[in-house]
Structures are given as C-alpha cells and as structure tokens.
Amino acid sequence: MFFGVVAMAICSCSDSAPKTDERLVAAYVEMRVAEQAYGGESSESRTVRRDILQKYGYTREDFIKACDKVLDDEKRWISFQTAVAERIDSLLGIEKPKPVAKKDKK
Numbered sequence: 001m002f003f004g005v006v007a008m009a010i011c012s013c014s015d016s017a018p019k020t021d022e023r024l025v026a027a028y029v030e031m032r033v034a035e036q037a038y039g040g041e042s043s044e045s046r047t048v049r050r051d052i053l054q055k056y057g058y059t060r061e062d063f064i065k066a067c068d069k070v071l072d073d074e075k076r077w078i079s080f081q082t083a084v085a086e087r088i089d090s091l092l093g094i095e096k097p098k099p100v101a102k103k104d105k106k
Contacts, residue, residue, distance in 0.1 A: 018076045020083040024066050027056040028080075029087045031063075 030052045038045035053063055070080045086096060 018079055020079045023056055025083045025087050027052060027058060027063065029084055
C-alpha cells in the first residue's frame, strides 16, 4: 500500500509542466519585439538583439541552446509558450483570464 502511494506521487509529479525559465521568456519576448520593430537583418536589429542578450546574461550560443532545449520537449514547449503569451499580454495591459469554477457532477 505504502509503495503504491509513493509510486502514484512520483508519477503525478512527472506529468506536471516543467518550471518555465522566466529569464528566457523575457529575453525571447524582447528578441521577437526587436525583430518586428527593426527587421531581421538590419545592423540596428543585430545591435538591439545583442544588447538584449547581454541584458539577460546570454551569449548568442547560450540563448540558442536554451531555446533548443525548450523546443525538444513538448511539455516544456507548451509551458514556455503559455508564459510567452502571458508576458506579451502583460506588456499590452491585457488581464490574465480568471479560471471558471467547474460545476460538481451529481
């Protein structure tokens, strides 16, 4: 019985969404905004992107590795994209939707 409870606890924890790296989310959002504002290939765009990476403590290679790590894991990707959407919404002043209470089935 005890081992069954422990096994269930371990399994339920492994299905939870991985913790999202908020620093990566912030850097990713700023990088996308810069790309939209300055284009992808201009020298000004490259300068702004380099400054963003430096602001968040990334080298170009470290940022690419961190993004690849997220892309390679479906649960991490979903969690990351949710955090990105929430970050963009917060920058736009859009309130986070409040969850609707579920009705009990009788």
